[in-house]
Amino acid sequence: MKSGSNLxxxxxxxxxxxxxxxxxxxxxxxxxxxxKAEFLKGYVDAINITDNQTAIVRMSSIAAGALLVQMGLxxxxxxxxxxxxxxxxxxxxxxxxxLGVKNILCLTGDHQSFGNQVDSKNVxxxxxxxxxxxxxxxxxxxxxxxxxxxxxxxxxxxxxAAANPFGDPFEFRVIRLAKKINAxxxxxxxxxxxxxxxxxxxxxxxxxxxxxxxxxILAGVTPLKSAGMARYMNKNVSGITIPDEFINRMAKAxxxxxxxxxxxxxxxxxxxxxxxIHGVHIMAIExxxxxxxxxxxxxxxxxxxxx
Amino acid sequence: MIKAEQKPVDEILDFLKPHRKIxxxxxxxxxxxxxxxxxxxxxxxxxxxxxxxxxxxxKIEILEDxxxxxxxxxxxxxxxxxxxxxxxxxxxxxGVGVQTVARMFSDIPVYPGLNTTxxxxxxxxxxxxxxxxxxxxxxxxxxxGVCPVARCAKQLLNGPCGGSQDxxxxxxxxxxxxxxxxxxxxxxxxxxxxxxxxxxxxxWGRESRDKGPRTISREDLKL
Ligand code: SF4
Ligand code: SF4
Numbered sequence: 247m248k249s250g251s252n253l254x255x256x257x258x259x260x261x262x263x264x265x266x267x268x269x270x271x272x273x274x275x276x277x278x279x280x281x282k283a284e285f286l287k288g289y290v291d292a293i294n295i296t297d298n299q300t301a302i303v304r305m306s307s308i309a310a311g312a313l314l315v316q317m318g319l320x321x322x323x324x325x326x327x328x329x330x331x332x333x334x335x336x337x338x339x340x341x342x343x344x345l346g347v348k349n350i351l352c353l354t355g356d357h358q359s360f361g362n363q364v365d366s367k368n369v370x371x372x373x374x375x376x377x378x379x380x381x382x383x384x385x386x387x388x389x390x391x392x393x394x395x396x397x398x399x400x401x402x403x404x405x406x407a408a409a410n411p412f413g414d415p416f417e418f419r420v421i422r423l424a425k426k427i428n429a430x431x432x433x434x435x436x437x438x439x440x441x442x443x444x445x446x447x448x449x450x451x452x453x454x455x456x457x458x459x460x461x462x463i464l465a466g467v468t469p470l471k472s473a474g475m476a477r478y479m480n481k482n483v484s485g486i487t488i489p490d491e492f493i494n495r496m497a498k499a500x501x502x503x504x505x506x507x508x509x510x511x512x513x514x515x516x517x518x519x520x521x522x523i524h525g526v527h528i529m530a531i532e533x534x535x536x537x538x539x540x541x542x543x544x545x546x547x548x549x550x551x552x553x
Numbered sequence: 554m555i556k557a558e559q560k561p562v563d564e565i566l567d568f569l570k571p572h573r574k575i576x577x578x579x580x581x582x583x584x585x586x587x588x589x590x591x592x593x594x595x596x597x598x599x600x601x602x603x604x605x606x607x608x609x610x611x612k613i614e615i616l617e618d619x620x621x622x623x624x625x626x627x628x629x630x631x632x633x634x635x636x637x638x639x640x641x642x643x644x645x646x647x648g649v650g651v652q653t654v655a656r657m658f659s660d661i662p663v664y665p666g667l668n669t670t671x672x673x674x675x676x677x678x679x680x681x682x683x684x685x686x687x688x689x690x691x692x693x694x695x696x697x698g699v700c701p702v703a704r705c706a707k708q709l710l711n712g713p714c715g716g717s718q719d720x721x722x723x724x725x726x727x728x729x730x731x732x733x734x735x736x737x738x739x740x741x742x743x744x745x746x747x748x749x750x751x752x753x754x755x756x757w758g759r760e761s762r763d764k765g766p767r768t769i770s771r772e773d774l775k776l
Contacts, residue, residue, distance in 0.1 A: 328707070332754065354707060354709065354714045354715075356716070356723070357706055357707065357716070357723055357724050359706075359724050368706075368707060368708075370707050370708045370709065371754070371757060372754050373707070373709045373710055373711050373712070374711075374714075375711040375751060376710070376711070376751075376753065376754045379751070379753075380754075391754065408715065409715075410715030413713065413714070413715045413716065413717050413718065414713070414717050414718055414719060414720065414730070414733060415713070415717070415733055415736045415737075418713065418736055418748060421748050421749055422711075422713075424749065425711060425749065425751055428751060429751060437715060484715075484716040484717075484718050484723040485715045485716055485717075485718060485723070
């Protein structure tokens with residue numbers, strides 16, 4: 247076992263994994279974390295904690311992750327290369343593992359111009375691929391970056407990264423996946439999938455390159471809440487395209503929220519059957535209370551207990 | 554070359570407030586090319602300042618000059634006589650020129666009349682774009698002649714990030730995605746395999762801006 251995390255155990259056993267997502271509060275209100283976490287409890291194998299997502303200042307992902315550990319839940323802490331240099335990131339990895347965190351998701355992070363600190367300076371001392379490599383060196387080599395300093399203790403991290411099959415240039419997207427695998431990634435969570443055709447094409451290309459045997463791919467999904475949200479995301483969120491078919495279904499629905507969940511469940515059913523998909527990452531952002539319903543309807547319950 | 558823009562006249566007037574006689578010194582190199590600090594701009598700015606001060610009932614006398622290159626002490630030395638006559642120097646060279654003047658005429662204040670912005674190229678008449686951040690270890694041979702440090706909004710070395718869409722960077726405003734450009738170039742020149750290489754972490758601390766002023770010392774050229 248690389249990390250001994252619940253997520254790693256489930257994936258290594260060949261079981262279909264389910265992960266969820268929790269956005270920490272814009273402050274230090276522990277109750278927000280607890281409430282969201284309670285909604286996810288029992289429905290997922292691990293919970294991603296976002297790291298100042300869209301460059302909005304929030305409680306640190308490691309602190310919120312540690313609160314989850316205290317609650318007996320398993321966090322995947324996200325770490326973006328935007329806000330910290332290699333000294334701070336390695337130090338935070340020491341700290342996170344000391345607090346019981348066993349999964350990390352290495353990300354570049356959205357540009358600071360999207361957030362509430364637009365005049366900040368982005369760091370990107372490392373990029374996400376270099377961060378993956380760094381965590382792998384810390385875990386497998388027992389040293390920090392540069393290879394000289396031995397780490398006091400052991401870094402047991404299950405290393406994840408994101409993949410966006412919907413970003414451009416499309417043909418490069420699998421090459422980027424290959425680079426992440428070469429850097430040492432154990433699992434991948436994809437950007438939310440709506441354009442199934444393009445996703446399948448990406449998976450086929452990954453298969454042709456022999457990549458799907460080398461990594462656990464968790465397919466990302468996000469339930470749509472309304473036609474307005476679908477249109478907004480389609481237009482404004484970079485790297486997301488929503489086919490008209492879904493937008494129309496949402497627009498026509500009597501109860502759009504229910505329709506959004508139905509679409510999401512259909513997608514999960516389809517993804518479950520796909521070769522090389524080892525799990526789903528359900529990002530029900532500010533909709534954590536719907537996670538029970540979604541996982542139930544998609545036949546993902548009960549979550550397996552592994553040891 | 555180095556690109557710069559003139560500071561707002563009000564800001565310049567504000568720091569010139571205490572002075573009644575100054576030297577306005579331009580530079581005929583980079584900043585003349587981007588129409589910010591050459592001979593022509595010395596003349597225009599000088600008139601603007603004099604007019605504004607006259608209107609405010611606080612006349613200012615301005616000596617004018619324009620060096621061949623204000624970043625070379627030997628050319629700045631030529632300003633000496635004029636500098637001795639004035640209370641302060643307003644330099645409209647790049648930030649380097651301003652500092653050479655400050656070092657050479659250490660007993661009078663020197664003010665910057667420009668904001669030095671970047672090293673870039675001419676895109677079209679009147680438009681300049683940043684192209685290099687002098688990172689100290691050029692990777693252009695790996696990236697098809699397109700600089701990821703200066704042109705990617707996140708300085709990614711293994712990009713493009715997930716936000717690249719239809720050739721545009723995720724920050725929008727029609728900013729092209731540098732990594733799409735790198736991809737296109739490498740494809741055209743038949744070097745797409747370069748994209749597969751992992752570019753390791755950069756030595757920002759040893760090669761770039763972070764260790765104090767970088768110095769090049771060439772024994773073969775010293776006297
Ligand atoms: S890689 Fe460095 S030296 Fe080369 S163009 Fe970019 S910033 Fe300049
Ligand atoms: S979209 Fe392209 S240019 Fe913009 S940050 Fe991402 S890789 Fe860099």
